[in-house]
Amino acid sequence: MSARRIRRLAKATDGRLDTAVDAGLRWVRTHRAPWWLVDAFFVAAAVADAVLDISGATQFETAMSLVAAAALLLRRRLPVTAFALTLPGLFIGSAVVASAVALFTIGARTQRRWVMLLAAVVEFVGFSGFVGPPQTLDDIVVSIIYALIFALGPISIGLLVQTRASLTERLVERDAARADERRQAAAVALSRERALLAREMHDVVSHQVTLIAVQAGGMQMAGRDEAERGFARTIRQLCVVTLQELREMVQVLRASGGTDREIAPQPVLADLQRLIDDSGLDTRTDVVLPETLGQPVQRAVYRFVQEALTNVRKHAPDAAVHITGLVEDGDVDVRVSNGPARGARLELPGSGLGLIGLGERASLLGGSLESGPTDDGGFALHLRLPVEHLPPAPAA
Template identity: 40%
Template structure:
């Protein structure tokens, strides 16, 4: 088994192996080293590290070593780099230069001693040394371009799949909007109509007030349902122009219509202006807390407060209720268990936090700290 520290050495590319071989090639001509060999070999070897930036210049620098027959591999490596980095139409003259350098005999005097067979062998060798690395470079370049195109295709496919998923979400949201509108609005409309009809025939002032409150809340629920349906359908512009957002000042009306025994302390109302998203979140937290009191502690007394924090940068919303009191039998309200989770998420989205739990007196305490966003 190969040790881990040797694995990187096994990942050398073919070009890197060729470069190593080219650097070792001078060992084959140690006995023939002279002034000319030293100059041409040093020029060829020292130029190889620059082949990626200046491939044609490095190729020209290696040609004297090829011409004199001292070194062959530096020119081959340089030609491979030229072919893999330059446009195909601009390879003819570099490849021609390398072919001429590989074909021309050195010294020139031996040309008279060459037979036809020797000449043909020289042409074949020159063609292999010039056209061969050029073809390999073009092949490597085509492979790199294919991999790049494949990566682009994969990215395009991923984007297409993401768009398909988003479209599926949009369709599902539209379906949920239709179902919600058809089902919930039907029941709430019946409540509103029947409350209005009873209000019209009722003579007792107290009951008429209760029925009017039922009707008003039903109509408000229908309006909020319409706004939510618009959000699910993606018509945010319609929602923004047709519905408003509750503010802290609306807590007074919320408390009045709740039918609970509530004491209110809202000194934060005097600290203006607060960002609308902060006031809306505070309103929703108070509203959900009062709903939980009606569900889990009917008849309990409730204290609601919204005060400024000590550093003056946050609103501290507290809703505290005592233990459930004696009250007439009430209709059981459905509880999904998501109210506290939703309140925490609203607070955390603003960078605040919310805590909720039972207190020492047997009641329940909800405390939220909402920073004033700039």
């Protein structure tokens, strides 16, 4: 057999052995033995060391060694106590295995470095006494080497186990933090896209649909025959329905807090006072409206007041506002009036589409919307809606 063939065979054998060892290590990592089986193995080894290692040991020495073996049952919960209980057997009997296992447990489960150092020194002294007093220089050297091995070996392995567990925990925390960062980044990107889409729908689509509804209303009024006016009326009604659906979609898109979003409840008269309080304006309220009004009428009143307060904040800062609401002659009558601006006027653009949308809503409900300046330099809005949405009174 040639040398090249021998080297090739040795290389192949080396690769197979590495593969087999790696597979074995992976199996051990994924098939860890239960803790009670590991402890039973250590206790059995310590008992065997106590009974078989020293020939001619007295009963007291054997008893101390067996106590040291039994102390390993406490090593997981009380590692320092377990090590202390192994010391009599180490100095008197034969408890090398028990003390080494207890020292390993201190390295693996104790954070205090001075305790580890003290335990290693005690182990060194105890093992030096166990191997017997040295007689020659060679015996001294051998005794020191063996004592260092039994003192530093278990504590070093324990520290490695503790470090590995700490690194594993940190890696898990890092992976969890990175996954959380990725989720947060995705949520932020999604929120931005939804906010952009909601803004586009509100600023462009809803305005365009409102203008179509206004044009259709003009066609309805100026139609040459009933068929043409009917087409215009249908177009206007469809535009109003589309606007309502767009508003609901914008509310969904602007909602935050994950993907499980629900459409926000539509405002009613009960929410009116909170709207007024949140406006921050000097407002006097005299609204006496029954909460039995139909939902479309309640929403119309709420949106009317909301738009009026928004216009006051934009065009008449710090102006006094007076809101009235009552049922009069079978109609819901709501008025919002404000005095002249008492603060610096904000130069904010206004398209007037908000009032146009309110007018369309009022028209669909069979009502009307009026607006205009007042004699004292302020502005007033007047909404009138029929109360035909009131449910019938219960029978006596």
